[in-house]
Amino acid sequence: GNSVTQMEGPVTLSEEAFLTINCTYTATGYPSLFWYVQYPGEGLQLLLKATKADDKGSNKGFEATYRKETTSFHLEKGSVQVSDSAVYFCALSDRGNRDDKIIFGKGTRLHILP
């Protein structure tokens, strides 16, 4: 079945450091890939998405490239800020499925130190 695996957290970085959160997926069809972010005490917000191989999603300085050959969708940011502290979820939705559900990874908690 479909699944998403992302790196375990928490990840702690200093402000202005480079961020990578690894994400790999397994899908039987043609998935779209997403990164969602959950700030403390809030709901999920869509951060970025990519709908086909080699697409790059980007938003707020974050980027992720849909790599079909490695079944990966790693999240990167060149210079993190304290305000980026949150939980990040990698997710997929598979066009080959009857339903439209999103399958989420377990989430990676990110702490940015000033």
Place this chain on the structure above:
Amino acid sequence: DSGVTQTPKHLITATGQRVTLRCSPRSGDLSVYWYQQSLDQGLQFLIQYYNGEERAKGNILERFSAQQFPDLHSELNLSSLELGDSALYFCASSVGTGVKTQYFGPGTRLLVL
């Protein structure tokens, strides 16, 4: 603000009780989804409605049910509550079916004592 609203924000109840969670989708969105977020299971899809009809079911217990009304708001009913039902319940909405971006509400935090 995603445009999806959920009420109540917090709910505390006792085992064996029944509660109803409410969701209003973004204006114009016909699909509503319910997800459960718990520490042990993570974020899991429960059920999807599209324009008033059930479209897909996920890991939803028989004690749970949902419906979508003609005005497109949705309710998730949880009955015979157990301690393990304590979780954050999210509603999301999208324009239609297929792989569309889902916009999430702020969630309802349920605590069963």
